[in-house]
Amino acid sequence: MQSVSAKSILIPNKYPSGWFGIKYTMNLYRGCDIQCIYCDSRSERYGIDDFHNVTVKTNALELLRKELATKRSRESTIGTGSMSDPYTLMERKLQMTRRALEIIAEFRFPVHITTKSDLILRDLDILQHLSRKYASVAVSITTADDELARKLEPHAPSSTERFKTLAELEKIGVVTSMTMMPILPFLEDQSENIDRLVEKAAAAGVKHIIAVFGVTLRDRQRDYFFRKLDEGFPGLSERYKRKFGNAYECRSEREDELMIRFHEVCSRNGISTRMPSYQMPVSNAVQMSLFDE
Numbered sequence: 001m002q003s004v005s006a007k008s009i010l011i012p013n014k015y016p017s018g019w020f021g022i023k024y025t026m027n028l029y030r031g032c033d034i035q036c037i038y039c040d041s042r043s044e045r046y047g048i049d050d051f052h053n054v055t056v057k058t059n060a061l062e063l064l065r066k067e068l069a070t071k072r073s074r075e076s077t078i079g080t081g082s083m084s085d086p087y088t089l090m091e092r093k094l095q096m097t098r099r100a101l102e103i104i105a106e107f108r109f110p111v112h113i114t115t116k117s118d119l120i121l122r123d124l125d126i127l128q129h130l131s132r133k134y135a136s137v138a139v140s141i142t143t144a145d146d147e148l149a150r151k152l153e154p155h156a157p158s159s160t161e162r163f164k165t166l167a168e169l170e171k172i173g174v175v176t177s178m179t180m181m182p183i184l185p186f187l188e189d190q191s192e193n194i195d196r197l198v199e200k201a202a203a204a205g206v207k208h209i210i211a212v213f214g215v216t217l218r219d220r221q222r223d224y225f226f227r228k229l230d231e232g233f234p235g236l237s238e239r240y241k242r243k244f245g246n247a248y249e250c251r252s253e254r255e256d257e258l259m260i261r262f263h264e265v266c267s268r269n270g271i272s273t274r275m276p277s278y279q280m281p282v283s284n285a286v287q288m289s290l291f292d293e
């Protein structure tokens with residue numbers, strides 16, 4: 001593990017009205033040891049050369065306290081999990097995320113967390129406390145097939161474990177959602193996978209799901225993805241190259257059909273395809289989404 005001293009920890013979000021209404025993004029770690037083969041954070045634009053070797057920002061908690069104290073409004077959502085999973089394997093020992101959540105609770109800010117890890121269940125007590133203001137968690141699941149998930153997201157808990165995590169969070173009143181992204185072309189873009197994901201989420205009590213039927217690929221992240229495809233799925237990288245060339249956005253050829261099906265199966269299960277946020281109460285988000293169908 002490496003360490004670094006950060007200049008600031010809360011980065012203002014350019015588009016706070018986007019998914020989850022996040023106003024400030026917080027990353028306590030750089031890099032991620034969950035090692036999803038498709039992770040965009042490996043691409044050159046983020047400048048993280050040794051992506052798998054997690055770096056901890058040693059002064060992050062001190063900065064967080066200082067920066068929160070200077071905010072005039074306490075109604076801005078703090079989000080974490082965009083560049084690195086906040087429940088990276090390191091977190092078990094270091095507890096940076098847990099301590100950051102305690103500070104956010106102390107200052108009474110709304111919070112949103114995106115993760116693939118069931119380690120978040122360690123922090124149910126603090127999440128319950130944060131829920132008095134607002135706590136939302138999105139768990140990312142791209143396939144209902146545990147064996148496939150193990151190949152694509154090698155150090156994440158199985159998809160089955162992630163559905164259990166969602167059910168536990170739902171029970172304590174955290175606003176839960178599932179992100180189905182990226183749904184990889186040729187590997188995960190079958191109707192049966194979409195149906196199973198949504199139905200399992202519904203059984204776990206999830207109220208909100210978003211899906212992206214495709215993946216973005218660029219520079220060294222694309223190279224890494226193709227190397228991993230060659231190891232686990234012989235011949236598939238050639239298929240990607242033939243179909244997408246050097247394109248950044250690689251959309252499933254079944255995108256339109258799958259999107260219709262996704263909306264239908266969500267609607268049947270009473271699930272909203274809009275994401276919740278502190279500004280958009282859960283009941284309104286569900287109602288508006290169903291109205292749109």
Ligand code: SF4
Nearest residue numbers: 032035036039084085
């Ligand atoms: S958990 Fe998220 S940040 Fe970590 S490797 Fe996977 S996609 Fe990237």
